[in-house]
Amino acid sequence: MKKFTIAVVSIFIFAGMAGPAQSSQVTAKKYSSCADMLKKYPNGVAKNKKSRNKAVKSGLSAPKVSKRVYKKNSDRLDKNNNGIVCGQKKAEPLIKAEPFTFAKNIDPSLPADWVAEFNQVMSNLGQLMPISERINEVPVVQSPFNIYAWNSAVSNPFPQIPGAQGASISGNGLTTWMVLEIPESELRDKDLHRYKVIAHEYFHVYQIAMSRDAEGTQWLWEGGAKVVEELYSQQYYGRSLFDSQLMPVNAAAVQTPKVFENYGSGKDGNYNGSAFLVLALAKELQQRGMSEERAFTAILRDFQDESAQEADWKKAFVNTFKMTVDEFYQSLSQYPTAEPTEDWISHRVVDATPVLPSKTLTLNSIFN
């Protein structure tokens, strides 16, 4: 080790001695290294204006034009022979550093108690699962992120979003917003969905941020939001659709899960099938030794996090869950399907009882 150190030191000494071959000030100076040249010419030196302009176009800071200095140094320092010595990359503009915020556009058609609870839900969610600052890197999202909410008893009062209806995260390619058209019937019947829908749509924004808006797959995206929505309901309102086994779950969820990878299967009413798949995945991870909390963290957070790096969702799936999508799909054959017990249901069903999460599972324990 000692000998090695000495050898290194001596190389430095030689390098130092061989350094700047100082010539007279009248002729151009020969620089030993770019570090040395940059002290005098912080953006390097260009052979002529043409080379300088080319350099600027390619993203370098404008170098000083000096044929003399260039000539004297080009042999050693212009490695790629592009007419520039010691070119410097232009500093990237700083990413907007302001914290991400929501802008709440609440129409007066909504009752005061809904507005109060909306503010409470948003505050709870902001603490439970803060939106990653990564969202600033998503080109189609701008902060503040607009939320437009109104009562379906009136027609869409927001001219900024013509044609908007229902509940969704929507965008125009430049920016993205949340639509919350709250059905008048839900307000009248005091249906919990009027609040749960806030958690559902908020979680989509969480997913967009965490995954940097990765193209995912429908059942993990919607199933994740549905599960968060129901867990929120269980935790804050003491009841959820888990109490009625997410009824009905279409048997296709276990027979042909692939159809839940894309929207439009027609088999995913209220995203019950997607939610079943998320819960079944959590069960499978627990059977492989994970705690329940950890399994949900892996699905709801870590998979989105991985998707920010790995655009292919099937690869992100393997990286996160240490099993392939096909292995997971095969595991679904353990859940038997049955004829529906109620005559309004027109398809075979699968009982979600074996995959339901514990009543004590909280979003705090998942997202902490």
Ligand SMILES: [Zn+2]
């Ligand atoms: Zn959704």
